[in-house]
Amino acid sequence: MVNAEPAHPPPATGPSPAAARRRRPPVARPTDEELIEAACSVFGEAGYHETTMDAVAARAGTSKPTLYAHFGSKEDLYRLCADRAAETLAAELVESQRAATGQPLEEQVRAGMIAFFGFATDRPAMYRMLFGDDTAGYATAARERVMSAAAAETALRIRAYAESHRLPSWDAAAELCAWLIVGLAVEGARYALVTRSLDADTAGDFATDFAVAALRHLDPAIAARLDRTPPDAPERAAD
Numbered sequence: 127m128v129n130a131e132p133a134h135p136p137p138a139t140g141p142s143p144a145a146a147r148r149r150r151p152p153v154a155r156p157t158d159e160e161l162i163e164a165a166c167s168v169f170g171e172a173g174y175h176e177t178t179m180d181a182v183a184a185r186a187g188t189s190k191p192t193l194y195a196h197f198g199s200k201e202d203l204y205r206l207c208a209d210r211a212a213e214t215l216a217a218e219l220v221e222s223q224r225a226a227t228g229q230p231l232e233e234q235v236r237a238g239m240i241a242f243f244g245f246a247t248d249r250p251a252m253y254r255m256l257f258g259d260d261t262a263g264y265a266t267a268a269r270e271r272v273m274s275a276a277a278a279e280t281a282l283r284i285r286a287y288a289e290s291h292r293l294p295s296w297d298a299a300a301e302l303c304a305w306l307i308v309g310l311a312v313e314g315a316r317y318a319l320v321t322r323s324l325d326a327d328t329a330g331d332f333a334t335d336f337a338v339a340a341l342r343h344l345d346p347a348i349a350a351r352l353d354r355t356p357p358d359a360p361e362r363a364a365d
Contacts, residue, residue, distance in 0.1 A: 168181050169251070209268055243330030284303055306340075307337050
């Protein structure tokens, strides 16, 4: 009777576990854009004062020293995020308004309004950075810049509309009207999307219809009287 040789496991053909660990590709580090996106999210959710660099690092999947090495201080990172939010909103507003150039004034207003509500919906953290309740100093300045630019563009389109329809030229009336429209967009989106969590598309349509109805029923005589008022005229005393 032939004795069977004891079975032996086949020799290993792959790398050892230690070698496999050594050869494992490094985990990809977050890009600067990803770090900024994470910082915007945390600042938008918690506000400047409650945000810590530890929280931003955890959200971004990186370390706090990496954040300091790339962006300096927490304040510097906040300024960068506020600028990014303002630039993004301004670019989306300009793109929407330019696309509506040549259309009736109501449609141009509609394009800007929908773009603003869309920004608040698609980029809620950036929106809260600029228009939230816990907006710190530099974000306030960034907000004022983008609102001023939006009002100036809207006033320009109101004047162009008046000129193309051979209406009396608007000066201060166009600027006031533009600021009223911008204010409606800002406060309407804040209430609809932050305070009440309403449907963004429906709220945007409602705000647009409100603004359009106001434009259609403006009294040209009042606008003309406003434009005839000297800029530094004292307020009339109450009777």
